[in-house]
Amino acid sequence: MTTPPPGLRERKKQATREALREAALRLAVERGPDQVRVEDIAKAAGVSPRTYNNYFASREQAIVSAVTADREVRIAAAVAARPAEASLADAVTDAVVEQYTNAGEREHETLLLITTRPALRDAFLDATAGIEPPLTAVIAEGLAERPGDAGAHTARVLAASVVAAVRVALEGWLRPTGEARATRSVCAGGLVVPAGSLPDQLRAALAPLAPAFDAAERGTQP
Amino acid sequence: MTTPPPGLRERKKQATREALREAALRLAVERGPDQVRVEDIAKAAGVSPRTYNNYFASREQAIVSAVTADREVRIAAAVAARPAEASLADAVTDAVVEQYTNAGEREHETLLLITTRPALRDAFLDATAGIEPPLTAVIAEGLAERPGDAGAHTARVLAASVVAAVRVALEGWLRPTGEARATRSVCAGGLVVPAGSLPDQLRAALAPLAPAFDAAERGTQP
DNA sequence: ACGCAAACTTGCGTGCGCGCACTTTTCTTG
DNA sequence: CAAGAAAAGTGCGCGCACGCAAGTTTGCGT
Structure with a gap:
């Protein structure tokens, strides 16, 4: 085609x-x-x-x-192939987590090298911006029932927010790697926040956006 | 102090x-x-x-x-001085819209010059990233009742999403300026989308994030 | 008041991003 | 199939970002 x-x-x-x-x-x-x-x-x-x-x-x-290769198209494809009864929020979250996890598993040594040098670290973060256009397209697809291009505007904002959340997650994941810090951090309330693996960080960062996805999917005033 | x-x-x-x-x-x-x-x-x-x-x-x-000057601190201050009965989403939206509008009104000629040259246009967009840290702080303040630093993580994601939405709005506002395009665009559904002034663009871009703010403010499981 | 340490500035050198004009390769059209 | 158009590659040069190793100013402690 x-x-x-x-x-x-x-x-x-x-x-x-x-x-x-x-x-x-x-x-x-x-x-x-x-x-x-x-x-x-x-x-x-x-x-x-x-x-x-x-x-x-x-x-x-x-x-x-x-390392980044064609992560964009894989994420977009994964979202597009969602089970249709799954919510958009879940589909996007799963797709993002899986692709970043796979990439992370594939070449430990290279990833370690990248996380070491600040310049490469920044370039790696900037590379995530590349997933925004295809993500916008596939989210707009999922919001197609919205009238006019109101869904298109919403899709752009949601895709940009997802990219922003991924960036936050990666920053949170890279920071402890850069310094010799414990893998867990204890907060004032006594709660232990694992600040753990990349998938956990990604899911934690994307979770706050789920309500926005749900609201967009069911329409602003249902 | x-x-x-x-x-x-x-x-x-x-x-x-x-x-x-x-x-x-x-x-x-x-x-x-x-x-x-x-x-x-x-x-x-x-x-x-x-x-x-x-x-x-x-x-x-x-x-x-x-032109950018100390827009960060003014936005943060505006959010911090919210009426306390207003929702976080409204407070952030109003603060952002007002500051960008005021800056836009102030020096038409300079803004026009900036929007003309692509390099300056990009730098102007990048400058909005500067509002993220203070915005994170002030949003975390508004989510203080959340246990532990769960609110802090959420605040980071929300602030990053706001920045992303602002960027989307600015891009949408800058594009028609760069070309000699009509100020309104008609979509397939026959709906007329004004694609209008900067404040309108900003509010439209921030609106989809409101549910996320509301959910965060009332707690994930109330 | 004096001197020390930290912060800021400055000259210099290197590698790099990129615009411009030109050559070579590839695609299209009569 | 040949000729022209379009696009990718190449050589050259300019300005700039930035590291390094001085020199200079500011602030603080005794």
């Missing part, structure tokens, strides 16, 4: 992008990320340094891109 | 920052924003170019900073 013949042009383009991704990640783990020049990445991928940043605006973006 | 004697050091620092702000904005409107070198701004403010980006990470940031 979308790509009967993807075209030679597009294929070479994706190949170059993939080569740059791989080269950037490989060099970053071999030597330290700070010991990698753009020239090195470009040379390893067989292109000019100028071409390199036709694809990536920064060194960190290229490295992180190897 | 906070600054009985602000200290000589801090005063000079703020003076330098103010001088850089003013110089950047003045030069940007005199010549085009693209015809302003960092060296010029620094020279006009009487400091070294190197000192300049101890204060601002980019040219655009300095220019926009003159």
